[in-house]
Amino acid sequence: xxxxxxxxxxxxxxxxxxxxxxxxxxxxxxxxxxxxxxxxxxxxxxxxxxxxxxxxxxxxxxxxxxxxxxxxxxxxxxxxxxxxxxxxxxxxxxxxxxxxxxxxxxxxxxxxxxxxxxxxxxxxxxxxxxxxxxxxxxxxxxxxxxxxxxxxxxxxxxxxxxxxxxxxxxxxxxxxxxxxxxxxxxxxxxxxxxxxxxxxxxxxxxxxxxxxxxxxxxxxxxxxxxxxxxxxxxxxxxxxxxxxxxxxxxxxxxxxxxxxxxxxxxxxxxxxxxxxxxxxx
Amino acid sequence: xxxxxxxxxxxxxxxxxxxxxxxxxxxxxxxxxxxxxxxxxxxxxxxxxxxxxxxxxxxxxxxxxxxxxxxxxxxxxxxxxxxxxxxxxxxxxxxxxxxxxxxxxxxxxxxxxxxxxxxxxxxxxxxxxxxxxxxxxxxxxxxxxxxxxxxxxxxxxxxxxxxxxxxxxxxxxxxxxxxxxxxxxxxxxxxxxxxxxxxxxxxxxxxxxxxxxxxxxxxxxxxxxxxxxxxxxxxxxxxxxxxxxxxxxxxxxxxxxxxxxxxxxxxxxxxxxxxxxxxxx
DNA sequence: ATGTCTTTGTGAACGCGTGCACAAAGATGG
DNA sequence: CCATCTTTGTGCACGCGTTCACAAAGACAT
Numbered sequence: 001x002x003x004x005x006x007x008x009x010x011x012x013x014x015x016x017x018x019x020x021x022x023x024x025x026x027x028x029x030x031x032x033x034x035x036x037x038x039x040x041x042x043x044x045x046x047x048x049x050x051x052x053x054x055x056x057x058x059x060x061x062x063x064x065x066x067x068x069x070x071x072x073x074x075x076x077x078x079x080x081x082x083x084x085x086x087x088x089x090x091x092x093x094x095x096x097x098x099x100x101x102x103x104x105x106x107x108x109x110x111x112x113x114x115x116x117x118x119x120x121x122x123x124x125x126x127x128x129x130x131x132x133x134x135x136x137x138x139x140x141x142x143x144x145x146x147x148x149x150x151x152x153x154x155x156x157x158x159x160x161x162x163x164x165x166x167x168x169x170x171x172x173x174x175x176x177x178x179x180x181x182x183x184x185x186x187x188x189x190x191x192x193x194x195x196x197x198x199x200x201x202x203x204x205x206x207x208x209x210x211x212x213x214x215x216x217x218x219x220x221x222x223x224x225x226x227x228x229x230x231x232x233x234x235x236x237x238x239x240x241x242x243x244x245x246x247x248x249x250x251x252x253x254x255x256x257x258x259x260x261x262x263x264x265x266x267x268x269x270x271x272x273x274x275x276x277x278x279x280x281x
Numbered sequence: 282x283x284x285x286x287x288x289x290x291x292x293x294x295x296x297x298x299x300x301x302x303x304x305x306x307x308x309x310x311x312x313x314x315x316x317x318x319x320x321x322x323x324x325x326x327x328x329x330x331x332x333x334x335x336x337x338x339x340x341x342x343x344x345x346x347x348x349x350x351x352x353x354x355x356x357x358x359x360x361x362x363x364x365x366x367x368x369x370x371x372x373x374x375x376x377x378x379x380x381x382x383x384x385x386x387x388x389x390x391x392x393x394x395x396x397x398x399x400x401x402x403x404x405x406x407x408x409x410x411x412x413x414x415x416x417x418x419x420x421x422x423x424x425x426x427x428x429x430x431x432x433x434x435x436x437x438x439x440x441x442x443x444x445x446x447x448x449x450x451x452x453x454x455x456x457x458x459x460x461x462x463x464x465x466x467x468x469x470x471x472x473x474x475x476x477x478x479x480x481x482x483x484x485x486x487x488x489x490x491x492x493x494x495x496x497x498x499x500x501x502x503x504x505x506x507x508x509x510x511x512x513x514x515x516x517x518x519x520x521x522x523x524x525x526x527x528x529x530x531x532x533x534x535x536x537x538x539x540x541x542x543x544x545x546x547x548x549x550x551x552x553x554x555x556x557x558x559x560x561x562x
Numbered sequence: 563a564t565g566t567c568t569t570t571g572t573g574a575a576c577g578c579g580t581g582c583a584c585a586a587a588g589a590t591g592g
Numbered sequence: 593c594c595a596t597c598t599t600t601g602t603g604c605a606c607g608c609g610t611t612c613a614c615a616a617a618g619a620c621a622t
Binding site: 021022024025026028029030050051052087088089090092094096102103104106107108110111113114117118119157158160181182183184188190196198200202203204205206207208209210211212213214215216217218 | 302305306311331332333368369370371375377383384385388389391394395398400438439441463465471477479483484485486487488490492493494495496498499
């Protein structure tokens with residue numbers, strides 16, 4: 001067991017909590033906006049409002065970086081922008097490669113938020129030979145065969161995967177083998193990576209599903225329509241149903257194949273197909 | 282103050298913790314894959330591995346939904362798929378609109394993961410008149426003027442914002458006014474919404490910045506190169522520098538304008554421009 | 563110089579999420 | 593029917609993150 005981890009437990013980097021690190025980019029964005037308006041200083045209350053967080057949280061977050069504020073005044077905008085940028089490692093140049101130049105990959109390549117934060121798209125890579133040479137966002141797409149060479153020549157340590165789910169693990173393995181140690185994964189799959197490699201996941205459909213849950217709850221509260229049974233009764237009924245399923249299967253002779261799949265769920269199995277096999281190994 | 286919240290504290294929906302809800306889609310995906318391979322049952326250990334989580338966590342998550350497992354055997358795949366789908370509200374049809382049909386919007390429209398989960402793209406909306414009528418992913422783009430009518434005619438309650446940051450809040454307001462109560466925001470801005478409206482945020486560049494932080498830390502550990510001073514010394518130096526800045530500004534006469542911006546950060550202020558003003562109000 | 567007023571920085575309490583470890587439940591074999 | 597073995601469901605403890613509330617620090621006016 002212990003197949004491999006997806007996201008490290010984050011052994012408390014250098015005293016900076018993971019939750020704080022995740023908010024630093026938020027603060028940075030708000031501060032950059034203030035900087036462009038030539039606002040010299042900002043209070044924790046104002047900045048917190050602009051970043052959409054609690055002011056106490058913001059102050060505690062900044063306290064991990066050091067004492068950069070002035071009591072009675074607030075924080076120096078320019079100085080704070082520099083400190084956060086430095087802490088996040090944005091004062092240096094990060095070459096990244098994007099693998100999988102479909103709709104999403106192209107969108108990412110064109111995304112302006114990268115270049116402005118010290119990220120430089122070093123290469124676009126796609127498995128389709130027909131794509132090779134085509135310019136996307138002003139950069140010629142290169143074939144997957146060149147992957148290893150590109151990584152090494154450019155000293156790339158961050159890779160973005162925007163391939164279909166089926167190809168993601170394979171691409172991931174090649175990226176890691178070539179020296180990439182941080183991966184941003186847009187493919188709907190759980191990636192397995194060796195220790196020391198960071199993976200962050202962005203899943204578009206998962207976000208929508210979470211919204212749907214809350215949406216359903218909201219609708220269900222206003223008028224208790226969909227929810228048929230109480231919690232306890234539901235659990236009992238479930239157990240009952242489950243047993244029935246097993247009895248049917250047993251009676252059917254128990255071959256390896258699915259015996260008719262006669263569940264209440266049989267009608268809900270719409271045209272799927274985008275979800276690939278998860279870890280066939 | 283208290284300008285408005287971005288993400289609700291999630292007053293413990295119906296006993297199901299928010300963290301659990303966020304993992305349900307993960308389980309669902311893994312289960313769907315098993316279902317397609319006609320696997321009848323699965324143990325918590327196997328399923329946890331496929332979903333990339335701890336098995337105890339998975340069992341506890343499922344315990345919130347009810348007792349759907351069989352001791353000594355595991356969970357019935359088909360049955361669990363149905364239960365989770367129902368809990369997430371995926372047994373019903375959710376019409377969604379996507380606003381902002383640029384690269385990202387088009388990618389989202391083409392994304393197969395939506396349709397397969399009960400989400401139906403009811404309309405694509407863009408502010409550019411030149412886009413109107415153009416088919417994207419087989420759907421004709423409609424102009425922003427039609428927004429309110431589209432929402433109401435289709436009973437849309439979930440909206441996706443993929444516009445530039447500058448337009449996001451305005452679009453958000455119109456969506457909410459028209460009846461949308463859940464929003465998935467891809468624009469790099471903090472959206473302000475009234476109570477009762479859920480907002481989830483996906484920010485591409487923030488994820489990269491978090492990766493950069495860890496990447497820098499990894500590089501810094503292997504060879505202490507970039508980090509110049511120790512923690513305590515750094516805080517002291519910072520305080521010193523900050524004071525110096527203030528003195529300079531004071532000496533310059535203290536006009537509203539930035540007095541030369543002579544910080545150590547002055548050289549790091551590259552060509553930005555994608556970040557819009559944050560909450561001008 | 564002294565007092566007042568603003569705002570930071572942080573100690574402390576609380577709640578949530580996670581993971582361990584085990585008892586209970588049920589399947590399976592004799 | 594009993595014994596054994598597998599796997600679930602959960603009580604419990606621990607650690608992280610959030611929030612409150614306040615003392616200390618500094619600006620600013622007099």
